[in-house]
Amino acid sequence: MRGVHSLSKLVKNIFAAWLACSFIFAIMAALAYVHQKETAKSNLIAVSNRIVADIDKEFAVVDDTLKHAVNLSPNCDNASLQYMRRLVFANPGMSEIGVINPNGELVCNSFGKLNPPVATTMPIKQPGLRYYGPIITDYLELPAFVLARTRADGYEVNVLMPDHWLKTALDISSHHNTDFVALVDNRTGVPVFLNGDYSLPLGRSLFPQANSTVVESRFDDGQVKFAYVSPLPSLTQMSLIVAKNDAELIAISWIWVLSLVLVYLVSCVGLTLLLNSYDKRQLSNKAQIIKALNNSELFNVYQPLVDVSRGDIVGVEVLIRWRHPIEGVLGPAYFIPEAERDGTILDISIAQVEQAMAELADLAQSQPDFKVSFNVNGLLLSSKRYIDTLLAAKMALPCITVELTERDMLTQGQIKTVLNELKRAGIEIAIDDFGTGYSGLQYLQSLPIDLLKIDQSFVASIGLDTLQSPVLSAVIDMAEKLDKKLIAEGVETMAQAEYLRHRGVTVHQGWLYHRALTLEGLLSTLAEKNKKRAA
The missing domain is CATH 3.20.20.450 (EAL domain)
Incomplete structure (x- = not known):
């Protein structure tokens, strides 16, 4: 009978230890999961802010260049030509600087005066920095992104930025394997430059977007994603959107799982031994008192x-x-x-x-x-x-x-x-x-x-x-x-x-x-x- 009683105590202690450890580890795992997920979201936001900062820094340089290009001569005099070439040489992100007359003709660029002029689009009569493109340039024969400003005299000064520079900035492999990184038109949401498979949330309109926004919902590709949308400070016509599948926010490695299982098993065994020790102590005290009564x-x-x-x-x-x-x-x-x-x-x-x-x-x-x-x-x-x-x-x-x-x-x-x-x-x-x-x-x-x-x-x-x-x-x-x-x-x-x-x-x-x-x-x-x- 004593053996049966000891066995039942052991089974009870094993069950109690399993129940306690399972409860504690479930709570700990849930808290760790939530913490890791929130950390992953914070990291994704940090990645997005870093990309925005890198792109915006270059755009701000271009914008400052265009603001100071009011004296560029459309006749491509030597002073204007030397000035444009120095700017291109000093800024690797710029591949070409051009001047477009009010009739929409490119009359001068950093390569020299164009004769005859090249027909393009007429300058937009509005202040501030704007973009268009990507386009294929006649001189470089490479896709480029255009940033432009219209001067008070009706002439437009623009800068061509190589397409590969923006694609490098948006390289998905450099930013924690995000699902996609896109530079989009802030009015329409149409991607201008994209790395990954672009999609938008269901039942929600993201654009136009005035402020940075967090989105966590199901997208039109059927996946639940966490996304962060951030307009560019120097070019509010554009926004950066970085997204990642919710299921991929946390990467659980087999080493982490194995370590957790080992700690769980050790805890269960340790708690079982502790409960057995307590029971033995209780039995020992009880036996001592019974012995004291008998003696x-x-x-x-x-x-x-x-x-x-x-x-x-x-x-x-x-x-x-x-x-x-x-x-x-x-x-x-x-x-x-x-x-x-x-x-x-x-x-x-x-x-x-x-x-x-x-x-x-x-x-x-x-x-x-x-x-x-x-x-x-x-x-x-x-x-x-x-x-x-x-x-x-x-x-x-x-x-x-x-x-x-x-x-x-x-x-x-x-x-x-x-x-x-x-x-x-x-x-x-x-x-x-x-x-x-x-x-x-x-x-x-x-x-x-x-x-x-x-x-x-x-x-x-x-x-x-x-x-x-x-x-x-x-x-x-x-x-x-x-x-x-x-x-x-x-x-x-x-x-x-x-x-x-x-x-x-x-x-x-x-x-x-x-x-x-x-x-x-x-x-x-x-x-x-x-x-x-x-x-």
């Missing part, structure tokens, strides 16, 4: 309850200690929290009641009013074994009290039924640490409470100007009005004892009178008090 290492100590009006010990609160074979005597803080987690608190508490019944039976028979108080929690009160043990102990210990904190009662739906059963059996019900919970008055009205134990934090506030001071007074007044008995915990000074006695709280518990005593110490103390009383 009678757990023993009771008794905190006396003193009636200061008579100076007598009228009862005890039963506490637990562990005489550990290696670490010596341990207080409850060292093992009770662990026992509450692994369930051995039930065995400990039943053993505590049975031991108290055996040790205090003679004392209780000689003093029937001698109060014996046990601390209980919701788990104990929901256990039939523990309730039966208490009821059996009532035969040997006539005056039993169970102390329950407000926090325990908050979590117990059937607490009222259990307390009524104990009440009918003659067991006194007390609220321990009263005033530190949240619903004290509600419990006093709805549950069969006989006694309130004033928490030591309120007792410690006596004589001090703290927030607890008025609460202590209110608790005492309320108990008096509701006819509830009071016991003060943690009494350590005479000033505290006198204040409580003056307020009618006569049963005290604390180091001012006695620390928790072993059975021998309790019997010895009682015998000494009886001897003094007899004398």
Whole structure:
């Protein structure tokens, strides 16, 4: 059976580790995917801005050249010809500079005067930089892109830029394998220069475009794309559009996937081992406590309850200690929290009641009013074994009290039924640490409470100007009005004892009178008090 239990624990831990790691890695993978995708989009925008900056820089140089070409002579005098040739030589992006007369005839270029003139298109009578082309030049016999300005005298000055220069700037292989890079007419969206397979988004008109814009939608080639459109600052007639298929924004390499899988598997294995280690530790602690019970290492100590009006010990609160074979005597803080987690608190508490019944039976028979108080929690009160043990102990210990904190009662739906059963059996019900919970008055009205134990934090506030001071007074007044008995915990000074006695709280518990005593110490103390009383 133990092997089957261990196997089931292992399977449970493997499943828990798999579930936890899968959940965490799924979140991490989703966050990493979103982060990488946003980074890829930012990179694409950066690439676009870099292309725009490169092209615009060259266009700005051309525009500045055209602005200063107002003095170029259409007669191609030597000064004008030398000026044009110097500009072409200084700017590799320019292949030719020409002058067109108002009739649309090219009359002069950087190669010399044209005779006869070459018929072209008439200059447009509007200010600013403009483009047309690509065209095939007569002199270079190469495709070129034309930037032009019309002068105030009606003549047009233009610059031919080689087509290959723009295609190099838009080279798709130089910009992270984008789906396409296009220099388009900003009015129509028609590509002037293009690298890649051009397409436009469905159901949306991009052009004309005045500002830089991000587009993420399905395009007319059926693919979902992320695109960035940016007008050229120096030539707003044109825009650059860079696009990439959404599915290709992130390139997942097999090395990255393999690394992630390995980390995932290592995490699952590590978490499984950790859970197994925790289970073994739990089993070890549980086994130690069970062994301690079997070896009678757990023993009771008794905190006396003193009636200061008579100076007598009228009862005890039963506490637990562990005489550990290696670490010596341990207080409850060292093992009770662990026992509450692994369930051995039930065995400990039943053993505590049975031991108290055996040790205090003679004392209780000689003093029937001698109060014996046990601390209980919701788990104990929901256990039939523990309730039966208490009821059996009532035969040997006539005056039993169970102390329950407000926090325990908050979590117990059937607490009222259990307390009524104990009440009918003659067991006194007390609220321990009263005033530190949240619903004290509600419990006093709805549950069969006989006694309130004033928490030591309120007792410690006596004589001090703290927030607890008025609460202590209110608790005492309320108990008096509701006819509830009071016991003060943690009494350590005479000033505290006198204040409580003056307020009618006569049963005290604390180091001012006695620390928790072993059975021998309790019997010895009682015998000494009886001897003094007899004398």
